Amino acid sequence: MSDNLLQDLLRQRGHSGRFEPQEALPTRKAEAWKYTDLKRLEKFGWSVWLAEDSHGVSTLPDAALKIEGAINIVLVNGFLDRDLSALDHLPLGLSLEAGPASEAYGDGFTERLSDALTQEELTLRVDAGKTIEAPIHIHHITWGADADAAITHAARVTITLEQGAEATVVESHVTASGHGFSVPSLGVSLGENSRLGLYSALMERAGSSQIGLADIGVAKGAVLDSFILSIGKGLARREVRLTMAGERGEASLSGAYFGTGDALIDTTTFVTHAAENATSRQFFRGVLDDRSRGVFQGKVLVREGAQGTDGQQQHKAMLLSREAEVDAKPELEIYADDVQCAHGATVGALDEDQLFYLRARGIPEPQARALLTQSFLIEAVEHIARPAIRDVFRDALAYRLEGDLV
Amino acid sequence: MALLKIENLSATVGGKEILKGIDLEIQPGEVHAIMGPNGSGKSTLSYVLAGRPGYEVTGGSVTYDGKNLLDMAPEERACEGVFLAFQYPVELPGVANTTFLKHALNARRKFLGEAELDALEFVKALRKKAKELNIPDEMLKRPVNVGFSGGEKKRNETLQMAILEPRLAILDETDSGLDIDALKLVSEGVNALRSADRSFLVITHYQRLLDYIVPDKVHVLSAGRIVKTGGKELALELEKTGYAGYEDEAA
Ligand SMILES: Nc1ncnc2c1ncn2[C@@H]1O[C@H](COP(=O)(O)OP(=O)(O)OP(=O)(O)O)[C@@H](O)[C@H]1O
Numbered sequence: 001m002s003d004n005l006l007q008d009l010l011r012q013r014g015h016s017g018r019f020e021p022q023e024a025l026p027t028r029k030a031e032a033w034k035y036t037d038l039k040r041l042e043k044f045g046w047s048v049w050l051a052e053d054s055h056g057v058s059t060l061p062d063a064a065l066k067i068e069g070a071i072n073i074v075l076v077n078g079f080l081d082r083d084l085s086a087l088d089h090l091p092l093g094l095s096l097e098a099g100p101a102s103e104a105y106g107d108g109f110t111e112r113l114s115d116a117l118t119q120e121e122l123t124l125r126v127d128a129g130k131t132i133e134a135p136i137h138i139h140h141i142t143w144g145a146d147a148d149a150a151i152t153h154a155a156r157v158t159i160t161l162e163q164g165a166e167a168t169v170v171e172s173h174v175t176a177s178g179h180g181f182s183v184p185s186l187g188v189s190l191g192e193n194s195r196l197g198l199y200s201a202l203m204e205r206a207g208s209s210q211i212g213l214a215d216i217g218v219a220k221g222a223v224l225d226s227f228i229l230s231i232g233k234g235l236a237r238r239e240v241r242l243t244m245a246g247e248r249g250e251a252s253l254s255g256a257y258f259g260t261g262d263a264l265i266d267t268t269t270f271v272t273h274a275a276e277n278a279t280s281r282q283f284f285r286g287v288l289d290d291r292s293r294g295v296f297q298g299k300v301l302v303r304e305g306a307q308g309t310d311g312q313q314q315h316k317a318m319l320l321s322r323e324a325e326v327d328a329k330p331e332l333e334i335y336a337d338d339v340q341c342a343h344g345a346t347v348g349a350l351d352e353d354q355l356f357y358l359r360a361r362g363i364p365e366p367q368a369r370a371l372l373t374q375s376f377l378i379e380a381v382e383h384i385a386r387p388a389i390r391d392v393f394r395d396a397l398a399y400r401l402e403g404d405l406v
Numbered sequence: 407m408a409l410l411k412i413e414n415l416s417a418t419v420g421g422k423e424i425l426k427g428i429d430l431e432i433q434p435g436e437v438h439a440i441m442g443p444n445g446s447g448k449s450t451l452s453y454v455l456a457g458r459p460g461y462e463v464t465g466g467s468v469t470y471d472g473k474n475l476l477d478m479a480p481e482e483r484a485c486e487g488v489f490l491a492f493q494y495p496v497e498l499p500g501v502a503n504t505t506f507l508k509h510a511l512n513a514r515r516k517f518l519g520e521a522e523l524d525a526l527e528f529v530k531a532l533r534k535k536a537k538e539l540n541i542p543d544e545m546l547k548r549p550v551n552v553g554f555s556g557g558e559k560k561r562n563e564t565l566q567m568a569i570l571e572p573r574l575a576i577l578d579e580t581d582s583g584l585d586i587d588a589l590k591l592v593s594e595g596v597n598a599l600r601s602a603d604r605s606f607l608v609i610t611h612y613q614r615l616l617d618y619i620v621p622d623k624v625h626v627l628s629a630g631r632i633v634k635t636g637g638k639e640l641a642l643e644l645e646k647t648g649y650a651g652y653e654d655e656a657a
């Protein structure tokens with residue numbers, strides 16, 4: 001075991017990708033990691049899960065998010081489990097394959113880490129003009145042989161919607177046993193006039209860490225509706241790179257997070273408008289209790305020539321305890337002149353007047369607090385366009401606010 | 407026995423003494439009105455009775471239904487039947503009106519050891535009472551008070567009162583901002599609730615309300631003290647003379 005965690009992982013994986021021989025995990029001196037300290041990873045001796053390892057998951061764990069009528073695709077420790085997945089009767093127009101990993105786009109730390117650690121890639125494709133009615137639910141499950149097991153895994157999922165295709169994809173992350181350090185990556189391509197609902201639920205146990213990446217391209221006339229529910233109890237960072245690549249594309253990229261204990265929840269978005277008349281909407285809400293921390297780094301870049309861009313971003317956080325903390329860094333960079341862009345970031349506490357109003361109607365204080373917290377976050381959840389998914393996410397959030405993961 | 411007995415009550419807000427020795431006794435079934443100039447402490451009194459944090463009682467006592475009201479948490483007071491219709495109703499984004507009322511009613515039922523209300527029955531009862539107050543169903547689905555007009559907020563407070571059926575209702579300027587028709591509806595709502603064991607404390611600036619909700623007693627609050635008490639004719643008198651004479655008395 002070396003004192004360099006990154007090099008140790010690369011050695012186990014047998015592949016150092018694009019890392020230098022002595023390179024280590026980024027520290028808070030790196031601009032992109034200023035607010036998110038990866039030191040906590042050093043508390044565990046992580047084992048990289050390899051293709052030949054075998055797990056003991058025989059059914060979906062209790063912790064799994066349940067979506068009625070969904071096509072369940074199950075990945076355990078980064079690898080597709082064919083027995084647990086509903087691969088036999090996929091609807092017409094949907095194909096799903098697992099194979100060797102391709103490379104992620106970009107040369108940031110997260111991309112390189114994902115490239116180095118990813119062993120298998122799941123490719124999901126919807127044929128032109130086809131609508132897949134049933135939600136496709138990709139379960140990312142961490143499984144360890146015992147409670148102390150510390151497993152590192154990295155799954156890559158690519159989703160391609162051909163022209164005019166339509167689908168709903170949910171990707172959820174839970175811990176069955178032990179704890180995980182996972183580096184999941186998503187490569188998403190929305191073809192012209194396609195429509196995708198893409199919903200993430202990060203619900204891992206305390207002690208877990210996740211550094212996730214989503215790279216999404218929206219072509220001409222395509223519509224993306226996406227949401228990130230981050231309610232795990234460990235470290236969860238999600239980097240989203242969204243490119244509005246074709247004119248009149250529309251994207252809603254929203255999320256809600258809730259931190260307790262020493263959770264660290266980091267949402268880092270980078271929206272690039274590279275085409276005319278495209279719309280992007282970001283609406284994020286977070287609530288932090290105990291000693292938990294929230295990070296929101298949101299950047300909107302409007303390229304030269306992206307006239308008629310409408311890019312909005314809002315992040316609001318609420319702190320429930322003195323020790324909780326949030327760092328928000330919204331950024332706008334505009335190189336076109338006919339644009340409508342706005343961003344706002346606020347941090348507040350529970351509103352005392354609201355709390356009193358509820359109590360004055362007989363609602364006990366703890367319940368009144370929970371109700372206000374929930375309604376604050378639900379305003380974000382309401383942005384989910386698919387009603388069935390909205391209900392599932394709302395319930396998962398309510399359950400988490402009562403103290404538990406699904 | 408009086409339903410509410412306030413004795414020599416004094417209270418401070420933000421370190422400033424606002425209530426300076428209030429005595430007031432309301433019997434079951436009675437309606438009392440409080441009138442008085444802006445800033446005289448009417449809302450302060452209502453908040454002290456409802457238990458709002460930050461309103462510190464520095465002397466005196468309040469007995470409600472034989473119990474020490476000041477010992478109770480706000481939610482306990484509400485569950486015991488004290489209701490305050492706020493002068494400035496609070497907006498609750500993300501909390502649907504119906505959900506809010508269901509939580510409130512169930513909290514009270516739980517406190518009283520009663521079973522939770524059947525959801526369907528509740529919605530039926532709510533719709534009926536809303537209709538009586540000319541509150542459209544659509545408003546019940548909206549978040550509490552968010553985007554409501556001034557008058558709509560006041561009607562919504564009245565609806566909450568009608569649903570929660572308090573034993574002591576304190577109406578803090580519920581008539582302010584109401585149009586003539588709404589004023590009648592709200593008054594009818596109050597009058598429908600009047601009964602031998604339910605009492606009202608009605609804070610208002612306008613004698614007009616008291617034509618509809620006829621009070622048993624009218625008190626004048628000035629600079630933190632009740633400086634005069636009379637029958638309903640006192641309101642008429644105040645309408646003519648204003649508070650000019652009373653401010654001196656209190657000083
Ligand atoms: N937090 C506070 N700090 C200091 N003074 C306060 C505070 N809150 C209220 N006051 C003062 O207390 C006094 C009484 O206010 P209150 O709201 O009870 O008056 P009111 O009789 O209800 O008036 P109105 O008729 O305008 O509603 C006012 O002078 C007000 O400025």
Ligand SMILES: [Mg+2]
Pocket residue numbers: 448449450493578
């Ligand atoms: Mg007042």
